[in-house]
Amino acid sequence: MLKKLSERLRSVVKKILGSSNIDEKLVEEVVREIQRSLIEADVNVKLVFEISERIKTRALKEKPLPGLTQREHLVKVIYDELVSITGEKPQILLKPxxxxxxxxxxxxxxxxxxxxxxxxxxxxxxxxxxxxxxxxxxxxxxxxxxxxxxxxxxxxxxxxxxxxxxxxxxxxxxxxxxxxxxxxxxxxxxxxxxxxxxxxxxxxxxxxxxxxxxxxxxxxxxxxxxxxxxxxxxxxxxxxxxxxxxxxxxxxxxxxxxxxxxxxxxxxxxxxxxxxxxDPKRFVSRLLGMGDIEALLEKAKEVIPKEKAKTMEEKLLSGKFDLNDFKEQFLSLQKMGPLSSILEAIPGFGLALPKNLDLSKEEKRIKKWCAIIDSMTKEERANPAILNESRIKRITRGSGTTENDVKELLKAYEQAKNVAKMLRGRGMMKFLRKFGLKLKF
Ligand SMILES: Nc1nc2c(ncn2[C@@H]2O[C@H](COP(=O)(O)OP(=O)(O)OP(=O)(O)O)[C@@H](O)[C@H]2O)c(=O)[nH]1
Ligand SMILES: [Mg+2]
Structure with a gap:
């Protein structure tokens, strides 16, 4: 798909990531190359100049997100700006x-x-x-x-x-x-x-x-x-x-x-x-080289959280812990390494862990849960209590899962909420925080 454009953009990304220093000259060069490749792909010239300007300004003036190098920042700016001219993610009807x-x-x-x-x-x-x-x-x-x-x-x-x-x-x-x-x-x-x-x-x-x-x-x-x-x-x-x-x-x-x-x-x-x-984001990621971009976006995401984690704690304490938060929690948990080693480190949990815990199964389950949560509407994620039979049916269709999967997820979510409540009074929070776990189940 759009092979030529993709090849040219990928070589721009390579050039940036391989450069020793991001200065005005390099940004100019990169922007010129992007302009050429977009115009060749028949993108409107005015639009091309608009995004070139934005890339230049952001690349030279914006501070990179914590965790990103100047080089990575430039690639992310290019990614953001290409996504912005590519449209919005559409709503697709998944019903009769x-x-x-x-x-x-x-x-x-x-x-x-x-x-x-x-x-x-x-x-x-x-x-x-x-x-x-x-x-x-x-x-x-x-x-x-x-x-x-x-x-x-x-x-x-x-x-x-x-x-x-x-x-x-x-x-x-x-x-x-x-x-x-x-x-x-x-x-x-x-x-x-x-x-x-x-x-x-x-x-x-x-x-x-x-x-x-x-x-x-x-x-x-x-x-x-x-x-x-x-x-x-x-x-x-x-x-x-x-x-x-x-x-x-x-x-x-x-x-x-x-x-x-x-x-x-x-x-x-x-x-x-x-x-x-x-999907504009997926489309641009593919153009720029999926692996590079995904890793980079992950990195940017991983480091932002300090403040976010704090709001997560606040959310939990106030009982406002919705499915969006739940998803974020189990994803970050997964990122930390094998589930068993994390749980073993927590007093009391290690013993309770089944000896033959199948981790690949755990990972599959987490993927399923993500798909389920992604298929929910904003309202449903914020307030899972409104999930009735017909909503659950729609979600299973959208995510290619079964009603049992959805029920299992909801049960785990309720448990996570309860465990958090329980931990609150026992100074466990401090302990968990030490592991970067914040309030996890
Ligand atoms: N390479 C490629 N060819 C496609 C694609 N979509 C359709 N085609 C081809 O384009 C030609 C026309 O496709 P049709 O589906 O018959 O188009 P149509 O709009 O129904 O045509 P009319 O009914 O004659 O108006 C066929 O030879 C298809 O194989 C595509 O995404 N890529
Ligand atoms: Mg036809």
């Missing part, structure tokens, strides 16, 4: 819904219909496809093929000559499906006729999502296209396809971010699994 795909000729709608179906299927929802492209007979065969490839139910009928009737019958026939994906006909321009047809279809389908499929190779033009489609038909988001085959993807992505059209998914290959949710 209807999704309508629209877009110009050959943008990748039919392929994307299959990719989306597979994506939802992997997350435990039952998808189905409805082919509303009645203009080309071959379109129906293609939809059928795609549906079979990902093994999901589909509806097309060569007898029908009208897209709206096809949609109506599709809804009727595919009642069992939870996510119904409608493929529509493309045209080589967004003319009145296409707009009319899509509007009518929208009235019939009543979709929760209308996603505009845009091929990355149109670069910055993506902005105009998204705005026009939004004005004439109304869209809820964008899917950018073909990020694998063009140098202009950077333009398409940043242009959408500017137009406020939210990018929900990206496609990066003809294969039906070459598809993912669009």
């Amino acid at each position: 819904c209807k999704i309508m795909l629209i877009g110009l000729f050959g943008s990748g709608k039919t392929t994307t219909a299959g990719k989306l179906a597979l994506w939802y299927k992997k997350r435990g929802l039952k998808p189905a496809l409805v082919g509303c492209d009645i203009h080309r007979p071959a379109a129906m065969d293609q939809l059928e093929q795609v549906a079979k490839q990902v093994s999901v139910p589909y509806f097309v009928s060569k007898e029908l000559k009208d897209a709206c009737t096809m949609a109506k019958q599709g809804i009727e026939k595919m009642k069992k499906a939870e996510v119904l994906i409608f493929d529509t006909a493309g045209r080589d321009a967004l003319d009145e006729e296409l707009a009319e047809e899509l509007k009518k279809l929208k009235e019939v389908i009543k979709p929760e999502e209308v996603l505009l499929v845009i091929p990355a190779d149109i670069g910055q033009v993506a902005k105009t296209q998204a705005e026009e489609f939004n004005r004439l038909v109304g869209i809820t988001g964008v899917i950018i396809t073909k990020l694998d085959g063009t140098a202009k993807g950077g333009g398409a992505i940043t242009a959408c971010a500017v137009s406020k059209a939210q990018i929900k998914f990206i496609g990066f290959g003809e294969k039906l699994d070459a598809f993912d949710v669009f």
